[in-house]
Amino acid sequence: MTQQKISSEQLLIARFSSARMASYLAAAGSPREALRLYRWNVEASAVLYEALHIFEVVLRNAIHEQMARWHQAQGRPGSWLTNPPPQLTQRSKDDLARAQTRAHDALTQKHLRAGTAAPAPVTDGDIIAQLTLGFWRFMLATRYTHDLWRDAIRYAFPELRHQRLTDIERPVIRLHWLRNRIAHLEPVFTRDLNLDLKSMSTAIGYVCPRTQSWFAATRTQSIKDAISAFPLSGLPGPQQATSSP
Template identity: 75%
Template sequence: MGQQKISSEQLLIARFSPSRMAPYLAAAGSPREAVKLYRWNVEASAALYEALHIFEVVLRNAIHEQMTQWHQAQGRPGTWLTHPPDELTSRSKEDLAKARSRARDALAQKPRQPGAATSPSLTDGDIVAQLTLGFWRFMLASRYTHDLWHDAIRYAFPELRQQRLSDVEGPVVRLHWLRNRVAHLEPVFVRNLHLDLKDMKTVLGYICPRTQAWFASTRTQSIKDVASTLPRIRP
């Protein structure tokens, strides 16, 4: 029995799934334009992910450094990652426990170095690498960690002149939402990429202006380039 011939765009929409492509069809108006918009979304997500990669690593290291110093100054055992302070919420403690478990599993799967008598020990870096941006976002929520902000976390942002938590929390919340969209391969074409880039540069500037300058010099153009090629979409 013969098959009805369909266009390349219709075939791609079927392969990507009609439900996934529905927002693109609604915004673009035709299968051909929907595929163009989908391709643009892939390119935009790639540019954003590269920038978010740098942003997330710098943010988590800055907070981790200050939490480590605070924990040591308190004379507490272990580290704040292995012996979470009571000031953390139960949710944050659960996230840390899961991160430690994932880190141990990842370490156990690594091949032992030739000549090594024992397997490598779990480090704070191993645990930090397993924590999501959502964990760090909630570390900046005043309703959860108000005391820790004043005692430790605010020092991760030395260039934040008025030391208002909301000035950091706002952009990090927006970027956490963006990262989830990108990570789950969702549409980002309705976003203003210039504002997303501004949020990243703002927070990085609070942490370290020199790092912010390097970030801007390496990531700004790629995001501006992809933003400038956004296909026409319906209002």
């Protein structure tokens, strides 16, 4: 039986799946240009993920620090991560319980591999490492405006003018959406990546301007280079795209 000959571009599109490549083909107009766009999307996503790493670590540490201080000031035993305040939604409490279990399991596996008798106690840092960006995004939900935000979380953002929760919630929602698209290997070429970069810088700046300066010095150019390398002419591109959130 003679195998039907197909082009390299058609083969790659089949390997990546026609469903996944449909949006690239629709935007690019040909298999060759769709693959150029797909390659750009992979490379741009990697650069964005590096920047999101910094944003997420700064965000979660800032919120945790203030929640820990508030928890202690309230005279509550243990950690807010293992003894969460009643104001938290049940979903957030469940997220914390699952993160604690995963942290314990990870430490157990680590010590089994090392041949030690018992795992070390789970620390706050171990639990934080198991929490998703979605958890921290929902710590900034407007439902907390009159309790956790007012009493604790707003102090995580000393440079936030007027201390309006929505001013930090808005960029974090946008970046949570971006992070999920990258994590699920989805296209980012329809997004305004300059606005994504600005959202990261803004959120970090609300926490610490010096960290914001370091972020700008180490990450801004790589994202701008990715934007400028957009391979297709005749399309708005990621510097002009309008996407939501």
